[in-house]
Amino acid sequence: MTDEPNAAQRQFWNSDFGDKWVTFQTDLETLHAPMNTPLLARAAIRPGMQVLDVGCGSGSVARRAAVLAGGGGGVTAVDISEKLLDTARAIAVSEQSAHVEYLLADAQTHPFMPASFDRIVSRMGVMFFGNPVAAFANLLHAARPGAQLSAVVWRRGDENPWFSIPTGAAIRHLGPIASDPDAPGPLAFANADRTVALLTSAGWVDVRADPMQVILETRGTAAEAASSVGSLGPAARIMEAKGATAAQASAIVADIDAGFRRFETDLGLRVPVTMTLLSATAPA
Numbered sequence: 001m002t003d004e005p006n007a008a009q010r011q012f013w014n015s016d017f018g019d020k021w022v023t024f025q026t027d028l029e030t031l032h033a034p035m036n037t038p039l040l041a042r043a044a045i046r047p048g049m050q051v052l053d054v055g056c057g058s059g060s061v062a063r064r065a066a067v068l069a070g071g072g073g074g075v076t077a078v079d080i081s082e083k084l085l086d087t088a089r090a091i092a093v094s095e096q097s098a099h100v101e102y103l104l105a106d107a108q109t110h111p112f113m114p115a116s117f118d119r120i121v122s123r124m125g126v127m128f129f130g131n132p133v134a135a136f137a138n139l140l141h142a143a144r145p146g147a148q149l150s151a152v153v154w155r156r157g158d159e160n161p162w163f164s165i166p167t168g169a170a171i172r173h174l175g176p177i178a179s180d181p182d183a184p185g186p187l188a189f190a191n192a193d194r195t196v197a198l199l200t201s202a203g204w205v206d207v208r209a210d211p212m213q214v215i216l217e218t219r220g221t222a223a224e225a226a227s228s229v230g231s232l233g234p235a236a237r238i239m240e241a242k243g244a245t246a247a248q249a250s251a252i253v254a255d256i257d258a259g260f261r262r263f264e265t266d267l268g269l270r271v272p273v274t275m276t277l278l279s280a281t282a283p284a
Contacts, residue, residue, distance in 0.1 A: 005106065005108055005109050005130050005131065005134075006080065006106050006108055006109075006128070006129065006130045006184070008130075008184075009080060009128045009130070009184055010080050010106065014080075014081055014082055014083060019083060020231055020232055021057075021081075021083070021084060021232065022058075022083055022084065022087050024228055024231075024232060025058050025087055027218065027219065027220070027228060028058075028232075029058060029060055030217055030218060030219055031216050031217060031218055032060075032123065032124070032216075033060070033217070034214045034215055034216065034217060035123055035124075035152045035212075035214055035275065036060065036061055036064060036123065038152075038212055038214070038277060039061065039121060039123055039150055039151075039152050039277070040061070040064060040065065040068065040121070040150075042150045042277055042279055043065070043119050043121050043148060043150040044119075044148070045065055045068040045069055045073075045118075045119050045121075046068070046069075047068075047069060047070035047072055047073060048069065048070065048072040048073045049068075049069050049073045049118040049119055050069070050073060050074055050075075050076075050116060050117050050118050050119075051065045051066075051069055051073065051074070051075045051076070051117060051118065051119045051120070051121060052075075052076050052077075052078065052107075052112070052117040052119070052120045052121070052139070052142065053065060053075060053076070053077040053078065053120075053121050053122065053125075054078055054107045054120060054121070054122040054125045054126055054139065054151075055078070055079055055080075055107070055122050055123075055124070055125015055126060055128070056077035056078060056079045056084075056085075056088060056102070056125065057079060057081075057084050057088070057123075057125065058084055058087045058088045058091060059077055059087075059088030059089075059091060059092060059097075059100065059102065060123075061121060061122075061123045062075050062077035062088070062100050062102075063075075063091075063092065063095065063097045063100060065119075065121060066097060066098065066099040066100045069099060070099075071098075071099070073099065074099045074100070074101065075099055075100045075101070076100075076101045076103055076117075077100055077101065077102050077103065078103045078104075078105050078107050078110065079102075079103075079104065079105075079125070080104075080105070080106050080107075080128075082104055085102050085103075085104055088102055089102050107126075107129075107135060107138065107139060108129045108130065108131065108134055108135035108138055109134075109138065110138070112138070112139075112141065112142035113142065114141055114142065115141075115142070115143065115144045115145070116142055116144070117142050117143050117144060117147055118144055118147050118148075119147060119148055119149075119150070120139055120142070120143060120147065120148070120149040120150070120151075121149075121150050121151065122150075122151040122152070123151070123152050124152055124153060124154065124186070125151075126151050126153065126189070127153055127154070127184065127185065127186060127187070127188040127189045128184045128185065128188070129184060130184055132188075132189075132198045132202075133198055133201045133202045134202075135202075136149075136198060136199050136202035136203075136204060137202040137203055139202075140202055140203050140204060140282055143282040144282065145282055145283065145284045146281065146282060146284045147281070147282040148279065148280070148281055148282075149199075149204065149278070149279065149280045149281075149282075150277070150278065150279050151277075151278040151279075152212070152275050152276070152277055152278070153189040153190075153195065153275065153276050153278060154186050154187055154189070154190060154275060154276075155190055155192070155211065155273070155274045155275055155276050156187075156190045156191070157187065157190070159211075159273065159274035160273045160274065161259075161263075161271055161272075161273065162216055162229075162233075162271050162273055163186070163187065163233070163234055165256055165259035165260060166226075166229045166230070166233050166234050166235035166252075166256050166259075167234045167235060167238070168259075169235060169252045169253075169255035169256045169259065170234070170235040170238035170239060170242075170244075170252050171238065172255065173244075173248050173251055173252050173255070174238055174239065174242040174244060174248060174252075175242070176238075177237075177238055177241045177242065182194065186234070189276065189278075192209035192211075192276050193209075195209055195276065195278065196208075196209050199278070199280045203283065204280035204281065204282065204283075205280065205281050205282075205283050206279075206280060206281040207278075207279070207280040208277075208278065208279045208280070209276050209277075209278055210276070210277045210278075210279075211274050211275075211276065211277075212274065212275045212276065212277040213272065213273075213274055213275075214272075214273060214275055215270050215271065215272055215273075216269070216270075216271040216272075216273055217267075217268060217269065217270060217271075218268045218269040218271075219267075219268045220268055220269070221264065221268075221269075222257050222258075222260035222261045222263070222264050222269060223257045225256075225257075225260050225269050226253050226254075226256035226257035226260055227253060229256055230249065230252060230253040230256060235252055235253075235256060239252065
């Protein structure tokens with residue numbers, strides 16, 4: 001056992017789960033792509049700016065940010081998962097993307113150069129810190145005076161059928177698991193008021209947590225989405241914790257399929273959710 005900050009998250013994202021994320025990377029990027037435009041619009045990246053992308057994953061936001069920053073600017077894309085960074089680098093090579101430096105590091109503790117970034121962005125990458133106040137304080141140390149932080153995070157489950165349907169299906173078959181709603185994980189910042197308080201405690205000012213409606217998109221059927229979510233999402237965590245049998249897992253995935261069917265279209269699933277769009281400013 002180690003007391004290294006975020007050691008459990010580092011292990012998790014470099015485990016078989018990281019391999020699954022890479023396997024489903026194309027589908028996940030399709031799902032999450034509708035968040036990119038509002039996030040980058042809020043960030044207002046201009047040519048020549050230096051940008052930090054926190055929890056960059058496969059690098060989609062970082063590559064778009066690099067286009068906005070132009071040849072005189074640059075993007076540092078940081079993630080705790082070597083598996084995801086390898087994927088990001090490979091995609092960057094295939095797309096001939098420029099001005100992105102991919103960095104394997106923990107943004108909570110990494111010694112970024114002080115006052116080096118004009119913008120900090122994150123698409124669902126800041127919810128996994130063991131100590132969010134320390135993490136946001138570290139990011140503030142890396143931000144230039146007046147720099148802007150913009151991030152998208154998941155909101156409460158009742159506003160988010162992409163989570164509530166799988167979670168409900170797993171609980172019906174297996175029962176709930178004991179969990180801390182504020183523990184590091186996808187829904188750690190589901191409470192917008194708590195998230196504002198964390199950023200404020202870390203020293204950021206003009207903190208906002210605005211609801212943002214988006215349509216999550218998949219290219220496949222409800223059954224295909226249910227299979228994917230059953231491997232990666234909240235239902236998968238409950239099944240693992242409860243030691244679900246193959247029959248139980250199959251029944252849960254079938255229930256998720258049934259729940260998702262109302263979102264099916266000729267183009268794939270279109271699932272309306274409410275996210276939180278965070279923004280904050282580094283003191284001048």
